[in-house]
Amino acid sequence: MNTLTTDKIIRFSKVILMSYISFFGLLVMYSNFTDYASNYEYVGHVLSMDTTQHNLSIRYRAITSPMLHHRIYWLIITLEVTYTAFCLLGTYHLLKNINASKEKFHEAKRFSIIGLLIALFIYYLCLQVIGVEWFDMDTSQTWNAKDWARHIVDVIFPLLIYIVIRVER
Template sequence: MNNFTTTLVIRRSKLLVVLIAFLFGFTTSINNFTDYAAYTEYIGRIISMSDTTGNDSRLYRAVTRPLFHHRFYWAIITLEVIFTISFLVGAYQIYRKLAAPRSEFHEAKKFAIIGFSSAIFVYQVLYVIILNEWFDMESSVNRNAFYWARSNIEYMFFGLIYLLAVKDN
């Protein structure tokens, strides 16, 4: 393959999209580990619904047990580490197959696909459905991460669609 073809540019741009997702996951994971206490408290306040307003009829959903807060937060951390590692492995595999035939390049995308799918799961299920819809995070005075989670979902969907839908001969 020629060194500067449209196909190679598209393939490199796909690698870049995966590397950006990896960088996001990596920095998020570092933050989660280095500031564990603050983030656990953040998640705990959402789950205990301690600073939500206008939702008294839903307060029966609150879980005030710190052990549950820690376990839920560890579920988030674990899944974020999984998608981050998937992005790293996927980026490496894509990089190795940049000049390979189409079928080999397509096969190299599998870990990146796992990364994007896992990230979508984390932010859609854990943040939007559980924290926002069930525990009413959006009504929280100081603890609203709904728009942050939604922007992550948008990027991960964009990355997944771009990785799979844009033709890269």
């Protein structure tokens, strides 16, 4: 009889948590494709810095070209699709190798790790670093996703650590 050991639970937890972040990515993609206008409007306001505190010493950073707004938004969408695809692929590989040796299971983590790193790039570097620090997004009363992005990073970063560590045998 196959017993449910702590090692099995740890392996299954990695698959389940990766499926959660993959599902989040699918919802974000769905939102971007079905409500392009609203999300584009958000990107446009952040890049234009038109709703931030009017600090004239940093206004030179604003990007006001609608063409560039669309291109940057499509870059973000492309990155979101990419991280979601890697996370889905990572979830599949973890599940496929759930009963494999510890070495094979560890190697099955590579797509998950890549997906999570891309997600960190989007939500930490793009939104929290560039959005907040460069485009002053946190001073906008309307178009401010600093806390939203922080909550996502608060899930993704520990998940990345948990996926990477070799605790399963």
